[in-house]
Amino acid sequence: MVTVALIEDDVPTSNQLKGWIEAARPGIRIDPWFSRDEAEAALQRERYDLVVLDIELGRERHAGVALINAINRLHHGTPVLVVSAMPAAIYRGIMKALDAWDYLQKTTFSEDDFIDTLLDMLRAVRDKPAVAAPPLAQDCELSIDPLRQSTPIWRGQRLNLPLTAQRILLTLHQRRGEVVSYDELFQVVKSGRNRDNVRKHVSTIRDALREIDPAFDGIENVPMRGFRWVAAK
DSSP states (O other), X not given: OOEEEXXXXXXXXXXXXXXXHHHHSTTOEEXXXXXXXXXXXXXXXXXXXXXXXXXXXTTBTTXXXXXXXXXXXXXTTOOEEEEESSXXXXXXXXXXXXXXXXXXXXXXXXXXXXHHHHHHHHHHHHXXXXXXXXXXXXXXXXXXXXXXXXXXXXXXXXXXXXXXXXXXXXXXXXXXXXXXXXXXXXTTOSSOOSHHHHHHHHHHHHHHHHHHOTTOOOEEEETTTEEEEOOOO
């Protein structure tokens, strides 16, 4: 079954787009998400065949940009259709640079325009060669889900971390072995998007991990760039 993530915070617009998709291609599974948080969590759990999203979600003017970056990182190649009220003359080029499939400006496109674009995306998905699933991570030492705000678990013990620090920890752990830049970490910080604030959160994470493992030294500071999760001893 083809699966679509529909990320739109305006309920009437979400319902309208959902209805158009269902009418054009019955049998598609459509998961509507209404905030960046729940959309990010869904993208962590599942690879959708295609994604339709708005740029502005709630008070976050560029939440959609962060979501596209997440899709490119987690599920590179997943086609993304951006549907937004932002002026196309400015944002279409930006979205293309982020590898979005296309950009439709709200109030300026018809149902036919939307459906034609969606069907093109579905054809591309159908014709795309199958890609083998990546191997499962060998270490299951971290259990964390910031969306559910449940207590994160590290090596079987509870971690005492605020929500923002949990987001940063999850990002670093998912990208282990890679340098995660300050700009990328800014995307998961709700406020105080500056380097000093990120460094404070990383210090909090290190302290929490060392409460469980005093010898922990698995988060490396990469000067002028960001941080990297390295193999923990």
